[in-house]
Amino acid sequence: MNSMRRLLIQTKWEFRLNARNFEQALLLVIIPVLILFILTNTTIIGGQNSPVSLGFATVLTVSTFAAGFTSLAIATAFERRSDTLVFLGTTSLTRVEVVLAKSAGSFLLALFAGIFTLVAALLLGWIPATSAVLIPISIALGVFSISGFAYLLAGTLRAEAVLAIANAVFLCVLLLGGVLFTFSTELTHVLEFFPPLALKHVMEASIVTSGTADASILTAVLVLLGWGVIGHVLASRFFKWR
Amino acid sequence: MPDEPPVPADTAFAIRCVDLSLTYPGGGGISGINLDFGSGTAAIVGNNGAGKSTLLETIAGLRTPTSGQITLFGKSPGVWRSMGTHTVGVALQDGRPYPSATPLALLKYLHDLYASSPNRTMTPTVDFLVQAFALNTGALIKNLSGGELQRLKCAAALMPGARIVILDEPTAGLDPQGRRDLYAVLASVVPAHSSVLVSTHILEDLESIDSRVIALKDGVVAYDSSTSPTSSAFRLTFTSRSNLDLRGLHDALPEGVKILETINGRYSITSQPHINAAFIATVMNFCAQIGAEVSDVQVRQLGGVMEDVEDLLLGGDTA
Numbered sequence: 410m411n412s413m414r415r416l417l418i419q420t421k422w423e424f425r426l427n428a429r430n431f432e433q434a435l436l437l438v439i440i441p442v443l444i445l446f447i448l449t450n451t452t453i454i455g456g457q458n459s460p461v462s463l464g465f466a467t468v469l470t471v472s473t474f475a476a477g478f479t480s481l482a483i484a485t486a487f488e489r490r491s492d493t494l495v496f497l498g499t500t501s502l503t504r505v506e507v508v509l510a511k512s513a514g515s516f517l518l519a520l521f522a523g524i525f526t527l528v529a530a531l532l533l534g535w536i537p538a539t540s541a542v543l544i545p546i547s548i549a550l551g552v553f554s555i556s557g558f559a560y561l562l563a564g565t566l567r568a569e570a571v572l573a574i575a576n577a578v579f580l581c582v583l584l585l586g587g588v589l590f591t592f593s594t595e596l597t598h599v600l601e602f603f604p605p606l607a608l609k610h611v612m613e614a615s616i617v618t619s620g621t622a623d624a625s626i627l628t629a630v631l632v633l634l635g636w637g638v639i640g641h642v643l644a645s646r647f648f649k650w651r
Numbered sequence: 652m653p654d655e656p657p658v659p660a661d662t663a664f665a666i667r668c669v670d671l672s673l674t675y676p677g678g679g680g681i682s683g684i685n686l687d688f689g690s691g692t693a694a695i696v697g698n699n700g701a702g703k704s705t706l707l708e709t710i711a712g713l714r715t716p717t718s719g720q721i722t723l724f725g726k727s728p729g730v731w732r733s734m735g736t737h738t739v740g741v742a743l744q745d746g747r748p749y750p751s752a753t754p755l756a757l758l759k760y761l762h763d764l765y766a767s768s769p770n771r772t773m774t775p776t777v778d779f780l781v782q783a784f785a786l787n788t789g790a791l792i793k794n795l796s797g798g799e800l801q802r803l804k805c806a807a808a809l810m811p812g813a814r815i816v817i818l819d820e821p822t823a824g825l826d827p828q829g830r831r832d833l834y835a836v837l838a839s840v841v842p843a844h845s846s847v848l849v850s851t852h853i854l855e856d857l858e859s860i861d862s863r864v865i866a867l868k869d870g871v872v873a874y875d876s877s878t879s880p881t882s883s884a885f886r887l888t889f890t891s892r893s894n895l896d897l898r899g900l901h902d903a904l905p906e907g908v909k910i911l912e913t914i915n916g917r918y919s920i921t922s923q924p925h926i927n928a929a930f931i932a933t934v935m936n937f938c939a940q941i942g943a944e945v946s947d948v949q950v951r952q953l954g955g956v957m958e959d960v961e962d963l964l965l966g967g968d969t970a
Contacts, residue, residue: 411735415764422760426752492746498713499741500764501811503732 416506416513423514427484428521436475436579437522441468442529444589449533465530466612469523469544470551470588473608476519477512477552478559479579485511485563486571495651504650508560515559516552520545543615551608554633557640564648601625607632664725665689665815665846666710671719673709681705681870684719688846694860695850696960697867703850704744706867707819710848711741723815737765742808744819744850747800750793754786754803761810774812775840781806783840797824802833809840816841818849822856834859854961866960873963884959885926887934888919890947900937904930926950 427433448464488494497507523544531537562571583589586605587597600606607629614626666688674680681702697703708714710721712728723731723738731738749757758777765774781788784802787795795803801821808816818837822830830853841847849860857864866874893916900910900920909921920926920934931950938945953959 415735418760418763425756426749430751488749491748491750492743493748493750495713495743496746496748496807499711499739499743499808500761501732501735501737502764 412503412506415502416510419502419506419510420513420517423510424517424521427480427514427518433480433518436480437472437518438525440475441472441522441526444468444471445526445529445533448589461530461533461535462617463613464533465526465535466609466616467588468526468530469548469612469616470605470609471583472522472526473519473548473551474555474579474582474588474605476515476522478555478582479575480518481511481515481556482559482562482575483568483572485560486566486568486575489563489649489651490568492651498650511560512552512556515556516549519548519552523548538616540615544612547608547611547615550611550630550633550637551604553637554604554608555636555640557637557642557644559640560644560648561640564644564650601629602632604633604636607636665723666848667720667722667725668706668710669720669722671706671709671716671721673705673714673716679705679870680717681709681867684872686865686872686875688848690844690846692841692847692849692860692862694857694862694864695848695867696854696857696864696964697850697852697873698964699852701852701867702870703852703867704819705870707741707817707848707850708743710815711739711817713741737811737813739815739817740808740811740813741816742801742804742818742821744823747792747795748807750791752792753788753790754792754795754799754806755781755788757792757803758786758806758810761807765811775809780809780840783836798829798833801825802836805833805837812842814845816845816847818847820850820852822851822853827855830856831859854964857960864960866963868963874960876959884921884923884953885950886919886921886953887926887931887948887950888913888917889934889938889945889949890917891938891943891945892916895938895943896941897937899941900934903933903937921953 445461445464445468448467449461485494494507498504502510527544559575562574566574582605586603587600588605588609591597592600597606601610610626610629611633614629664687666686668684668686671684671686672680672682674682679700679702684706695703695706705714709716710723710728712721712732721727728739752760755777758780762774762777780786784806786803786806787799790799792800792803801824805818805821808818821837822833825833834856837847837849847862849862851857864874864876865872893912895912895918897910897918901908904920905922905924907923909919911919913919922930931948935945935948
């Protein structure tokens with residue numbers, strides 16, 4: 410009982426700290442909404458479905474990566490540098506609770522960003538299907554698939570290096586991960602085994618295809634779960650608290 | 652689910668270290684520490700690198716000992732933590748936690764966090780701590796001065812209302828007035844019957860702490876005022892050129908005499924038996940034999956914990 414209570418308080422605190430940060434707002438709300446606007450008013454992405462819903466799925470993938478990887482890695486790295494993580498060790502929180510609260514805080518941040526983009530998508534003419542209730546689950550799955558790597562980065566490198574690498578990875582995800590641009594069929598088959606495109610497929614399933622689960626979506630979910638396990642196992646093995 | 656069992660009332664050994672060692676790959680750490688702490692304050696003194704932080708962080712459960720045992724009220728720090736019972740309030744020496752938050756936000760959050768703790772009746776209010784430590788609540792933590800940060804860390808350490816309070820170098824970076832003020836606040840704010848461990852490398856701090864004193868040197872307990880008898884030693888000091896070779900002097904003097912060069916060209920000879928005229932003559936004759944001119948000769952009787960500790964800590968570079 411107490412553990413649950415501590416977890417809730419810590420998650421609230423993590424979310425509050427992050428949400429007040431201006432860079433976060435830029436990364437999580439302004440950039441995705443801009444991308445959504447560009448995607449739906451230009452012809453970067455074609456396709457059979459309505460451009461707004463496709464764009465919305467793309468942009469949710471982007472903000473989930475921003476919250477679950479880039480923001481999380483940078484915030485954790487700087488907390489490690491300021492000995493905030495050691496300070497948390499002096500509280501009644503266990504290490505597992507600290508990590509769970511951080512991931513939960515990132516999830517809330519991605520959800521929060523998702524609400525902004527959802528409003529933007531509605532304004533641009535998106536008509537939600539009932540499968541939209543799956544969006545939070547897709548975001549949670551996305552955060553899980555990449556947060557382990559955020560911890561791995563934050564717990565092993567200097568804060569400045571983490572800042573540079575996390576932003577570079579974010580850019581690579583956008584440009585090369587199959588999120589914004591569609592590559593050749595062969596390349597796409599490879600990218601489907603990495604979190605960005607897998608997450609985009611899962612998002613599309615909950616937004617565009619009305620939640621129809623086919624084999625490729627199941628594969629995408631397994632890919633995300635698999636990367637999540639790998640990332641968290643590596644992080645728990647190599648993470649240094651100070 | 653019922654509340655977790657409360658911390659036992661028996662405070663005879665709030666903290667017990669049995670042959671406690673923690674060594675680092677690169678050297679340093681602590682070895683073979685045997686110490687018991689009941690209620691009351693204990694000051695841990697020692698030079699930088701003497702093992703103060705290692706000892707305190709091991710007691711707080713932040714580091715795992717290489718060997719030996721640490722128990723708080725009979726259980727290891729890890730067991731208390733897994734039970735969800737907060738037994739220790741800690742202010743660490745390093746770090747500036749949550750730099751982008753305000754002290755007020757941090758304390759409110761910590762208060763919420765500890766409100767679920769079984770010893771919640773002892774949890775002080777945010778207002779009480781803000782007033783007592785005269786905290787700057789509006790500024791961001793990253794903009795706090797050294798003194799403001801130290802006071803915030805102390806307030807955070809008292810927030811859990813834990814029976815054990817550990818403060819690692821709370822006066823580091825403060826001016827003499829700030830150090831005295833902080834100890835005065837701590838003395839008035841820390842609940843009676845708590846066990847408080849406070850470390851410092853500043854010997855003058857001992858004048859402000861009326862407590863048991865433990866000196867660490869090279870990771871071992873070099874002095875403990877509760878067990879080591881206060882010496883009634885005498886000390887002869889004199890000035891000469893630096894790096895005198897005084898090894899031969901040991902043979903000429905009674906056993907148990909300590910000779911060291913405290914600073915360049917200043918020598919200190921400490922003896923348990925009385926330093927009499929014959930003793931002084933022996934020293935002067937020896938110096939004359941090795942061609943060392945001697946000036947500013949003083950003899951005084953040592954007294955009190957502080958000089959004993961000073962003696963130990965300066966005793967690093969035996970001439």
